[in-house]
Amino acid sequence: MKAKKVKSEYRDIAVKPQQVVPEKIIHVCLQTDDDQQIVAVDPDAMEMSKMYPTEPIITVYQNGIPTTMSVKQLITDTMLRVIANGGN
Numbered sequence: 001m002k003a004k005k006v007k008s009e010y011r012d013i014a015v016k017p018q019q020v021v022p023e024k025i026i027h028v029c030l031q032t033d034d035d036q037q038i039v040a041v042d043p044d045a046m047e048m049s050k051m052y053p054t055e056p057i058i059t060v061y062q063n064g065i066p067t068t069m070s071v072k073q074l075i076t077d078t079m080l081r082v083i084a085n086g087g088n
Contacts, residue, residue, distance in 0.1 A: 044068040 030038040045068050048057045055070040069077075 042066070042068070 030040070032038060042059050044066070045057045045059050048055075048068055048070070052070060055072060057068060058071050058074060059066050059068045060074060061067075
């Protein structure tokens with residue numbers, strides 16, 4: 001079967017450039033009652049952010065033990081626990 005040559009019906013397509021808004025990085029600073037800044041340095045979260053640059057990374061504390069995981073993994077784990085408990 002031969003391919004037919006078809007002329008384009010679209011001759012005057014104008015594409016307008018759009019300005020791309022750069023991503024904003026939000027830093028959260030915690031303070032004590034006497035206005036001292038609490039600086040959180042989490043090397044595990046920083047390392048995982050380098051390994052998975054497109055995934056948001058979070059550190060969750062359970063019984064005082066930090067666990068670093070992606071937000072997607074946290075949501076998946078939570079949903080599996082809810083399903084395993086029968087929604088209770």
